[in-house]
Amino acid sequence: MAASSQLCSKLSPMNAEHLSQLRRLDAAHLLHPFTDHTDMHRAGTHVMETGSGCTVTDETGRPLLDALAGLWCVNVGYGRREIADAVHRQMLGLCYYPSFFNTTTEPTILLADKIAAHAPAGLTKVFFSNSGSEANETALKLIRAYNKLRGRHAKTKILTRTFAYHGVTIATTSMTGLPGCVDPFDLPLPGFLQVPGPHPYGTGSSMSADEYGNWCLQETERVIDTEGADTIAALFAEPVQGAGGVIAPPPGHLRQLRELCRRHDILFVADEVITGFGRLGDWFASSLWDLKPDMITMAKGITSGYAPLGATMPSDTIAEVLSGAGYLAHGFTYSGHPLSTAAGLANLGILENERLIERVRDDIGPYFQNKLHALATHPATGEIRGEALIGAIDLLPKGGRAALKTPPVLGATAAALARSEGVIVRGIRDLIAVAPPLVITREEVDFLFAAIARVMDRIAEV
Ligand SMILES: Cc1ncc(COP(=O)(O)O)c(C=O)c1O
Incomplete structure (x- = not known):
């Protein structure tokens, strides 16, 4: 550099x-x-x-x-003039304007386009928020609305994995599999269920990574059968579980988990807040491991931390149902804040230009x-x-x-x-x-x- x-x-x-x-x-x-x-x-x-x-x-x-x-x-990395200049230019030009109703701003449109260009096939729509927690919270709401529109009113439960970290709002804390984050707040809320994450060392198991991974899949299927797939809306998974202790799945494990969800008509959401934007050597772990998720959530590397920004990408199938249903009553004052999206655009430009x-x-x-x-x-x-x-x-x-x-x-x-x-x-x-x-x-x-x-x-x- x-x-x-x-x-x-x-x-x-x-x-x-x-x-x-x-x-x-x-x-x-x-x-x-x-x-x-x-x-x-x-x-x-x-x-x-x-x-x-x-x-x-x-x-x-x-x-x-x-x-x-x-x-x-x-x-x-720190101290990138390109990002500082882009934010400075945007701040002088138009410091803020919402994307509510029928307006938006140029960097917000351009960043959505650029993210869509790098996302796995079948995910071309971006809903902006301000953080990973909000990106996951948004995913939860979009999933509830989607299932309601399809008449599947009972499909409300959410599965996540032990050692997972998905954020700090009431619902995303309920999705987190770290007792220290959940217990002090008397959570989880009802309807948030946990299945085992692929971490044999962390549980003192003597199984090999593959054996333990297979056991996790069996346990997940057992929980699905016990609860009833018709009551479960989605499973959220970090491709590599970060805050839970950097838990990388055994090869092929996530594909199998994804297929398990597909078999039971449970949406598979990849929380790529850490793994998105290059950390695993691809734009998304979902592309690297061919996960074909129903939804991706992202934050962090989207601006390299130069400004707060989160995003949720529903599959085109989900997006079509939602956007065909009229008014979508969800969003944050700062969804697509132009300073953050200007930072994101410059950041993605660096990732591309410097390969x-x-x-x-x-x-x-x-x-x-x-x-x-x-x-x-x-x-x-x-x-x-x-x-x-x-x-x-x-x-x-x-x-x-x-x-x-x-x-x-x-x-x-x-x-x-x-x-x-x-x-x-x-x-x-x-x-x-x-x-x-x-x-x-x-x-x-x-x-x-x-x-x-x-x-x-x-x-x-x-
Ligand atoms: C995988 C994952 N999801 C969600 C979050 C929450 O993001 P935020 O702290 O931006 O709300 C984090 C934060 O570390 C994370 O690692």
Whole structure:
């Protein structure tokens, strides 16, 4: 990537007095998502300042290799002038106009067209929202309306998988298969059911990945039979389950799950909020694995995080029924916000022009997986999982699996150690997850895994 396309360079450290003032104000007024506030304010929050390529700079002026791409989203890397310029031009021209009723704006039309051009066959319509949660919430409503229009009033239940993460609204929390996200809110709502996700390591099963995958399919069919397929509207699946611990399905598993849904007239929704826009070396996992979904939801990489944007693509069959039925009473004030769609258009332009997705498929994805799997024999490795430019290492302490603690601590410990090594990884339960920007270089991949290996040396002593 040309240095001239970067907006940001390393800043000098933030003045100590200014930083402590910011931390005071943060503690006084800002509630952070997914945070233990007591823990955080004991150490003081981090105030990230600049970003360029795969590197962000913290309040001390220290560069950190961001191996999580923000939150699995900054696919084209930080500091892209093309995106900033596009948003700036749009803001000066027309800062906002809704897509409600009979109006819209140019970047919103053009982005819908571009996404449709890259989506799997049979999905050509885009409904914009502002986040992955809203994209899934929209999918749920479109599915309810579709089934109602077809006279299938009983088809309302939703299946998702254990370890799934689909968002934080009341309904999408109900779809999430992580008890820590669901239990505090007295959810799920009735009608949201869980089937097993393909994660034998996570459940302590001794089955192989294929055996466990087959068992998941059998269990899913058993739940469908028990509940009655005529009561089940849809199954939502992340092609690679991200926040649940980077759970990549065994080869062919998702195709079989998709076919199972088809056999029972259950819609198959691919939640591609993480896997969309290049992370697996294709525009969508649905294309890579030929899933032919009835609906795709997306967010994150659609703008590489430069502006909030989510989108739901119903199949043309569903879209035809919905748009033939008159007024569609759904949408957000900021559905298709022109600043976000301008950012999205510029972002997709970069993915295309720099052939970043082909690069993930042919070069940096395989390189990254080789380095990740080279840690398989490390004493702190419990299991390694990954696909193209996403991966996870389930960690073990000195005493092995039997010595793992409840609640789990190794993920957070390892993420803190990684930070001191100059890299940002995500700690989840007893694992670390990595999903860097698509522009990561081989040298940066080397740096990342050398740092992770040092962290694992320390974990192996715990
Ligand atoms: C697969 C998946 N779906 C949905 C969401 C929710 O997206 P958001 O946080 O933008 O609402 C996420 C967020 O991480 C996700 O990973």
